[in-house]
Amino acid sequence: MSAPGKKVFELFVSKIPWTLGTKEVKEYFGQFGHVRKCLLPFDKGTGFHKGFCWIGYTTEEGLHNALHKDPHVVEGSKLQVQQNMMPFTWRRMDKEAEES
Template sequence: MIKRLTFADEKERKSETKPGESIDKLFIHMATAVAKVGKSVHRIFVGNLPWTVGHQELRGYFKEFGRVVNANVIFDKKTGCSKGYGFVSFNSLQALEKIENEQKHILEGNYLNIHKS
């Protein structure tokens, strides 16, 4: 979210901008840079995870397909138990293609449900 700064904020941050550049332009530039970075990350949903699988096990399984940027299993806040699904992010589209080309994904005896997200 881009916040529009007040005159007092702009006066305080003047030293962070180049001469002649407004704060609004600086924030637009930063938001664009973040958006460009976000496009290079490819994410999948992984369902039917065994309750024994954590973040490291999920990462370990998918690292054979490509560089894993993030692997996250979703846990119930009250019980601390796995909800049986998670998300894995890769930095390349080739990793997703390798995953799609493999017919079955089995982790600790469970067939995984995988979808692009």
């Protein structure tokens, strides 16, 4: 198994209901493993999140636990969950968020 930081253990989650915030999303996905990062981007114009997020786990086990559960239903909404195949650049997203 690769050392943490050398391999990406990330999910991309979409169809997140507007009633959920970062805390609730992180708590939900925390049941599968330790969540290192949860990025739920917000739209500055509307104040609502954009309906998708990235979840970063500290271990591959957390990622696999989340991927093997189906369906993911939160507050009556079925979330779309898939492995993020491309390494996510957190700094790039932060820059883009500042510029929007």
